[in-house]
Amino acid sequence: MIDISFDTLLARVQELLQYDPQAPLIFNSGLFLFLFVGFSSIYLLLRRTTTLRILYVILFSIYFYYKSSGIYFLLLVFVAVTDFLIGHAIVSSGKDKRRKKRLVALSVAINLGMLGYFKYTNFLIDISNQLFGAGFLDFQNIFLPVGISFFVFQSMSYTIDIYRGEIKPLERWIDYMFYLSFFPQLVAGPIVRARDFIPQIRRPLMVTERMFGTGIGFIIIGLVKKAIISDYISLNFVDRIFDEPALYSGFECLMGIYGYALQIYCDFSGYSDMAIGIALLLGFRFPKNFDAPYKSATITEFWRRWHISLSSWLRDYLYISLGGNRKGTLRTYLNLLITMVLGGLWHGAAIRFVLWGALHGVALALHKMWLAICPWAKKSGEEMNIVLRLGGWLFTFNVVCLGWLLFRAEDMQTVEVMLYQIFHNFNSGIIPQFVEGYKAVVALIVLGYGMHFLPAKIDSDLQKKVGGASLWWQVALLVITAWCVMQIKSSDIQPFIYFQF
Amino acid sequence: MPKRPNDYTSRGWQVACTTLLVLLVISFIPPITLGGVELRRASIISDLIDHNAGEEASQTQLAELPEIDVKEFEVDLIEVAQKVAETTATASPMGEATSASWEGIFDEQPSGGDYAANNAQMPAMDSIPLADYSDILPTDSLIISIEEFYEGEGDSPMSQLYEKLLAGKSNVRVAFMGDSFVEGDILTADLRELMQDSFHGLGVGFVPVASPFTGFRQTIKTQSSGWTPYNIMQLKNVPAPYSNDFFVSGWVAQASEGASTRWDMTERRRHLQECRRVRLLFISREESVVSIKLNDGEERTFSFDGDEVVRQIVIEEPSIRSLEMKVIRGAKGFTAIGAEFDDKQGVSIDNLSIRSNNGQAMFRSNPSVNAQINTMRQYDLVVMQYGLNIMQAERTNYSLYAEQVEKMIRYVRSCFPEAAVLVMGVSDRSQKNEQGITPMLSAIDLTEWQRTAARNCGAAFWNTYEAMQRKGGMKEFVNQNWAGKDYTHINYAGGREIARELYYAFLQGAQNYSRAWREKVERQQPIITEPLEGINPLHNDSITLENPLRDSLTHTVVNTEQNAAQ
Incomplete structure (x- = not known):
């Protein structure tokens, strides 16, 4: 026999809905199903009022993020503001290539700086302490905001694509915020490119069979x-x-x-x-x-099938930026290795991820070599x-x-x-x-x-x-x-x- | 506007709503058993409502389940006592003819077994220092104390242990018998380190010569080849006569020609880098020749006649860092029991763990083997850490098991008569259900039954469950990465946490003992206190264990009148 008062129940509901870093909102939880039912009923009511619907989804996404990362949802807003402004500044630079370059570099620096600070500070301190002796630097108590690795990469894809002239900047900031914060992919991907997502934002809402x-x-x-x-x-x-x-x-x-x-x-x-x-x-x-x-x-095929949104991101924005295969054979292998080592590090701040990335980098380079040597490969x-x-x-x-x-x-x-x-x-x-x-x-x-x-x-x-x-x-x-x-x-x-x- | 037939935009909401409603109804279906498969309650609101609150756990099904399989481990304690008596009457405590030392046969140097050392005159009573461990110990209320149930005359066995620890003149040997909870020297590695910090001693204590898990043990490196290891839990698979060779350690290894084992000391804990004495224990039914190589240098061979008795080779050197033994001849009749690494003084703790064991495995060991080894290496304390392999989630009555625990205590006392017995209560454990990870509350009941058994036998008891609870319980142990994801077994880090609590309990016991002793002496006679140079066992300067006699009483003549005046 269940014996529970309304007040207790209410208190428990409040507690469940509050920020709790130990209990992020995950899709396979009962709480998510409840929230999704509530969310989607209003979403349906707003299906014809695009801007209002976008605003509503942004608010829900921010709540979704707040549930696991609390006040750090402001980071998301901050990135959305800076990269939105930088995107416009790049376009308004006209033909001034140096200015464009500086602006895209600023966007990359802001994004990677944030990622570096939140994700890799203690890792670097650990390395320094191993090099210069224990206690050389003190470890910092830094909270790792959920999904930062994903939204930072998404946001960079936007400014870099504008710089490369592949997309035009968005007119409205809320559209950009919507792209960056859309809750289904917010905390664990896939890394959705701006160029894939932007065309869908203001399209009439329609789900086919x-x-x-x-x-x-x-x-x-x-x-x-x-x-x-x-x-x-x-x-x-x-x-x-x-x-x-x-x-x-x-x-x-x-x-x-x-x-x-x-x-x-x-x-x-x-x-x-x-x-x-x-x-x-x-x-x-x-x-x-x-x-x-x-x-x-x-192994080459593996990387076309595994975490495709990340591997293609790394290919397009890191490997190609490093020169890809355009700078000679040796540089190609080196670029592959660098890309995979950094890709490994993206998964977590520890040597073991670097080793994992290095193993894949070496394997990819060896396979490329094998393809070059062996005609039937x-x-x-x-x-x-x-x-x-x-x-x-x-x-x-x-x-x-x-x-x-x-x-x-x-x-x-x-x-x-x-x-x-x-x-x-x-x-x-x-x-x-x-x-x-x-x-x-x-x-x-x-x-x-x-x-x-x-x-x-x-x-x-x-x-x-x-x-x-x-x-x-x-x-x-x-x-x-x-x-x-x-x-x-x-x-x-x-x-x-x-x-x- | 009419909906287009292909428009599924609102379908997602409809499906989600209906799914939620159905799942809400399902949440109120109680757990059922279908075709022998137990189906849990599938509650989507388990975060909000505890469906089990107020429900009494059903004991009906459990009553049908056997609590413990006593028959498989039957033992006649009278027979055990007789065997031990026969053994101790015939076995030579000096180990003559059964032993060999690095320097020669023991009858030339009859210090062989430690029997002589152990029976040497104990330090005079007035040389027990007043122990003060306040620098180390937390306040009394935070210590899980050892509970003593001794009701006999004179000092309790635990008091004798404390006395020996404090006197610091001879070995204090601890047999830590347990199950997979401490396998691989988990917990004991840290307990040993702490105890050796405070009371001296070197080495890891007892280790098997060959077992599938030697690689897991971090505190000594063991490389063995040519052995067939046998485990006491699989007695049916052990051929005669080896099935009769078991010590309470639970492992023996039968040699093939050229079988060898090499041990290297490690630096995984303090006091392990080197030791000063190694004792190899084995049975040589046929004539055999064993070679020993020490520190990758000198090599000697030892010959033995064929006999059923337990043999030992004792190596005493100022610094032993590695040792290799090899059976050169007589492998067929050669059963290796184990090796012990220690010092001639201080604390030595043997990890004698047998996985899947609820304690009863000891009944399958040979009392005569146990008694013979005890003459060579007299135990001062036997710790019994068991219970995980008997605990069931809903069971609260462990009366049959408690009877067996009493039997275990009596068995231990038969084989190791000088040892105090300390029963450790079962450890905390968690289980998974619709509420997530929750404590297995039957640990509280089992603890109580174990305590009762200890009380009935006048043994000592330590509440492991409580010690873990103070640190947040098993769930927190897993969160801290101190325990495995089965929410049952701790790892080395978890072992360190519990070991520290147990160490505090020993220090508190020793401290209280020394205070009580002092009060007793002071009541009986005035004593003149001089600085008690040389008797404080705590020479380690890095550990601030001070003898307050030095500070406060050095120049004072204390007598009962003065005490009364104060």
Whole structure:
């Protein structure tokens, strides 16, 4: 029997709605569903009053941001103001190239300066202390505003594209603020380019059957990936292997790495799938962010399928700005390496991300070299015969997994221990016990990779079917998914299982 | 304006609304079991309403579940006592004929087992310093004290332990028996470091010769080859006669020809970089030859006749940094039990952890092996850290287990009669449900049952659960990265937190003991206090453990009249 007073309930609601850095508003929460229902009802009422609707979405987005980052929503407003003004100043500079250059440099400096301060200050202090002795500099207590890496990159794409003459600046500031703060992509991407988004802002609001079907499909798939597969296998399997790898056999360590490869993919792509799906329901199209990356047969192909909005951003605004492949072979390789190392650092302020980026940079450069030397070498699996493709896939997948090991391990000692266990203490005899003991984990890993390797056509056929289904079918699908998510959320923690005696 | 057939703009809202309504209804469906699968309540409003508030946990299902499998670990304590008595009557405490030392056979130098040292005249009572650890200890109310339930005559076993710690003249040996919670020297690594800071001592204590987890242990580096390790929990898979060779450590390793193990001291904690004594413990059923290489230098070989008894090789050197042992001959009958690394004085703490064990695994060890090892290395304290492998989320009654805990205490006392016994209550643990991560409240019940068992046997008790609660409980341990994501096992960082609390408890116990002792002596006789040079065990200047006798009483003749006047 539930016994709760109205006042208590009200107080609890207030508490839930307030800023709490420990409880950001995430799409796979019950609170988001409540808020989305409320939000979308007014959104619909305002569908014909564009400016009012834009203002309303901005306010909701700011609240969305405030919920996890509090007062730091002002940063978002600040960037929107500066880059909006700089965008106009660039255009009004006419043919004065030096002024234009200075202005775009100012925009980049403001954005990267902010990112650097909030994300990398303590990392640099740590490096200085290691170089000049402990206590050389004191660590600072700096809050990392959620999603800063994403909106800073989005905003830079706007000013750089204006500088390059690829887009015209927006007339109204609220349109720019709308672009930058649009809540579906605000905290975890995809990084939507100004040139892709701007044309959609004032277009009459219209969701087609196809958009709706794809949207619901993306939300369901995203929930399954993020809140079922990723959350379950990380808590019940992957984390514990990475925490104490020496306690586990080589086989378990290898499964831990393959599990992590699936976990990070499901986590990252699942969340951006939900973002894409929600945006579609609101009438906006985002670019595709992940395209079954583990199907890749070369590392170059991997980077065309993995976090596409980031890799294409890095290509267009960093690699090409460094000179791309226009300055000779050696410079091309160097540019690739620099791009990937900085790309690695973008993921987090730690050496392990730098190492991960470096590994990918070297792998990409080697593959480019291989393509140049070997006439029959191919860029992607589709161009290969089945044997080569399989070999390439196996090799690429394991290189990528080696990268994930560097990415996830707390320190180099963990990396060493895991590799040692895999190569010296594999213990394949425990496989049957492993499957028996980790039934749910194994089932979810099989489901995750199974979904991943489904032909793309099945995916799009399913989306069509979902879009065309009746309202009740669509509700039933969502309810079943949400129910599974809640079962997983409240499921028992799998106890540690020790196979080695 | 009529809606175009392809316009789905409002469909998103409709779907979201209906989904929300259906989920709200579902939130009120209680947990059900379908075809043996337990389905939790799927509540979208779990952040707002606690559906379980006020509901009594159902005990009916639990009553049908066995609390503990006693049969699998059956033991006859009378038989144990007899075996121990027979062993101690026949085994030579000096280790003659069973032992070899780096310098020669022990009968030439009968200091072999520490029996002699342990039975040497204890320091005179008036040399116990008045311990004052106020610089280290937090206020009393913040310390989780060791609870003593001793009701016998004379000093309690814990008091004897404190006395020995404070006197600082001889070894104080602790057997820390536990489960996976402390596996890999978690908790004990830090407890040892702190205790050795205060009371001297070097080395990691006992380590197995070969096990699948030696790589996990950070406090000593072990490289072994040519051994087949056996675990006491898998007794069915252990062939005779090795199944009868277990010490309470729970691991033995059977040699193949040329089997070897190399240990390197590490710097993972203070006092571990080197030690002064190593004791190798094994059984040699056939004639065997073992070679020992010390510090990558000198190598010696030792020969043994075939016998069922536990053998030891003791190496004493001013600085031991690495040691390699190799079975050159007689591998077939060679069972390695373990090695011990310590000093001739100070504290030595053995981590004797067996995963998946609720404590009963000790009943499968051989009491005779235990007794023989105890003659060589007399334990002063046995800590029993168990309970995680018996605790169930909803169970509150652990009476059967409590009976087994009492049996464990009696078993330990049979095998290690001089040791005080300290029962550690079960650690905190969390579980996941619709409210997220919540504490497993049965830990409170199990703690109470463990305390009752300790009380019934007159043993000591320490409340691990309370110590963890003071630091925010298991959820906070995971948040701080002190524990694993199973919300059950701590890591080294978490071990350090608990070890510090336990260390405080020992210091507080020693401090209180010294005060009580002093009061007692002062009541009985006037004493003349001179600076007690040389008897303060706390020589480490970096630790501010002062002997207040030096400061306040140095030139004072204290007698009972003066005390009364004050």
